[in-house]
Amino acid sequence: MMLTPEEFQQQWTALLDRVETCTTEKALEDRVLTPLLILLGxxxxxxxxxxxxxxKRVDFLVKAQQAAPCSHYLVIEAKTPRKSIAHNSWQLREYLRESGSLLGLLTNGNQFKLLYNDGRAIHILWEFERADLYGNYRLLGSLLWERNCDRVMAAFADSHRKVHHQFIRAIARLSHDPKMMSLLAIHDRQTSDPEPQRRESMIITVFNNKGGVGKTTLTINLAAALSQMGKRVLLIDIDAQANLTTGLGIDPLEDIEKAGRKDITHLLTEPKTTAASVTISKRWGNVTLDVIPSHIRLSNMENQLIQLVDSDRILAKKLKNHDYDFVFVDPPPSFGKVNRISLMASAGVLVPTQLSPYPIRALEYVFSQVEEVGQFRETPLPIVGIAVSMYDRQSKTFNQAMVDDLNAKLDRLPGGDRMALFREATWVPRLNVLSKSQSKGYPLCAADFDEDLGSQDRNSVENALAAFENLAKELIQKVSVDAEPNP
Structure with a gap:
């Protein structure tokens, strides 16, 4: 029987009210989720x-299909109403990948999280509180209604048939059978690629002369978050320790030296070596990062670099015609020649720090070095922001004291009013899983595929990923795409 909008709203509201009576996962499934699916058709x-x-067992599998390309439409994972779902979607992600399902819903009755599987990666579409759904059932119902489910699955089936038809046509063409060619009436269409659009971009040095503040970890995972947002990102490791290189699964000895490939040392010292020729592309699901790797030999090249003509602008010249939205340069925690080369090539500086006394005190030296290099440039070298890493959320009083100390230092610095901390939502927590992922050579967003991670680590992954995503969004807002051209 077709319900009027008023009747539907009444039943929808009654089901949401029932959540208050549910104290277990089973009660939520029986009293709320099963009737909700019936209400949706x-x-x-x-x-x-x-x-x-x-x-394992999935709580609900909706509209199971056996035909490709999607096996099922919706997977629902329920949690007890007392349990937060804020960082608990890793299990649902596994179900979506293993089942090939299109949508996934994670809920405890009070919070709702809708995920989408595009075949390569899992994306969070929407997150709601129960209060949001009282007044607007279309927020969630629009994608979950049975009639919309049928339309989507029919569209996938139609697309699948078209692919099969094109494949059969290709087979017919290869067969050179005149009769089959005549029956299929194959006509090839030539298509021309659209003229590529020019990319605006920004080169950013991630710099702090204090080691151990999570600089490389932040660089890798911020870059991955930007890649997930569709940005083209290049990472340049200009530190002889090569932590960024190994943190992305590249072994400088096995993958570079023994393989006969070139690295950052060749780019800086050989006039005809281009950035593209030393770049390695790494991919994890929907994340692609291009990397210019480093090598330990860079530690012995200070004098050689100093003797080069116009050595400070070597990297700037090599990156002049790059095609990236963001380029991040990861230099060593020092004030050596390669740091100067990095800063001269950049349009801005991102400063990572910890909320503790010595790293905050060291910021004055960072700002002083940036200001000194800026005097030799044709364009300004701004601090695009101060990013907090290795953040201890339990020490709120201490953290606030450190923030006050940092702001006081900025107030005393020339131009300090143009430097600021990124919002607290971007602060990266201190987590073991961050060092684990880097030691295994992948960005944190690829942790879903690490079968050795326990449930506690998986839950903390989502916590950190949210911070990197927020940092990426705020960075995009802070740095103008129409920024000053790189020198």
Whole structure:
């Protein structure tokens, strides 16, 4: 029976009210989620419960399909209403990948998180509180209604048939059978690629002369977050320790030296070596990062670099015609020649720090060095922001004292009013899983694929990823795409 909008709203509200009576996951499934699916138009044949996937069971599998390209439309994972779902979507991500399902819903009745599987990666579409859904059921219902489900699955099926038809046509063309060619009436269309658009971009040095503040970890994961947002990102490791290089799964000895490849040392010292020729592309799901790797031999090249003509602008010249949205340069925590080369090539400086006395005190020296290099440039060299890493959320009083100390130092510095901390939502927490991922050679966003991670680490991954995503968004807002051209 077709319900009027008023009747639907009434039943929808009643189901949301029932959450208050649920104290267990089973109660939420029986009293709220099952009736909700019926209200959205599904019948018993459309919904399967406690479906096994390997050694685990998914709570709800909706509109199971056996035909490619999507096996199922919706997977629902329920949690007890007392348990937060803020950092608990890793299990649902596994279900989506293993089942090939299109959508995933994670809920405890009070919070709702909707995920989308595009075939390569899992994306969070929407996050709601129960209060949001009282007044507007279309927020969630628009994608979950049975009739919309049928439309989407029919569109996928139609697309799949078209692919099969094109494949059959290709087979016919290869067969050179005149009769088959005549029947299929194959006509090739030539298409021309659109003229590529010019990219605006920004080269940023991530710099702090105090080591151990999470500089490289922040650089890798900020770059990955930007890549997930569709940005083209190049990472340049100009530190002889090569932590960024190894943190992305590249071994300077095995993958570079023994393989006969070139690295940052060749780019800086050989006039005809281009950035493209020393770049390695790494991919994890929907994240692609291009990397110019480093090598330990860079530590012995200070004198050689100093003797080069116009040595400070070597990197700037090599990056003049690059095609990236963001280029991040990771120099060593010192004030050597390669740091000067990095800063001269950049349009801005991102300063990572910890909320502790010595790293904050060291910021004065960072700002002084940036100001000194800026005097030799044709364009300004701004501090685009101060990013907090290795943040201890338990020490709130101490953290606030450190923030006050930092702001007081900025107030005393010339131009300090143009420097600021990124918002607290961007502060990266101190987590073991961050060092684990870097030691294994992948950005944190690829942790879903690490079968050795325990549930506690997986939950903390989402916590950190949210901070990197917020940092990426704020960085995009802070740095104008129409920024000053790089020198």
């Amino acid at each position: 599904y019948d018993k044949a459309d919904v399967a419960q406690q479906v096994p996937f390997g050694r």
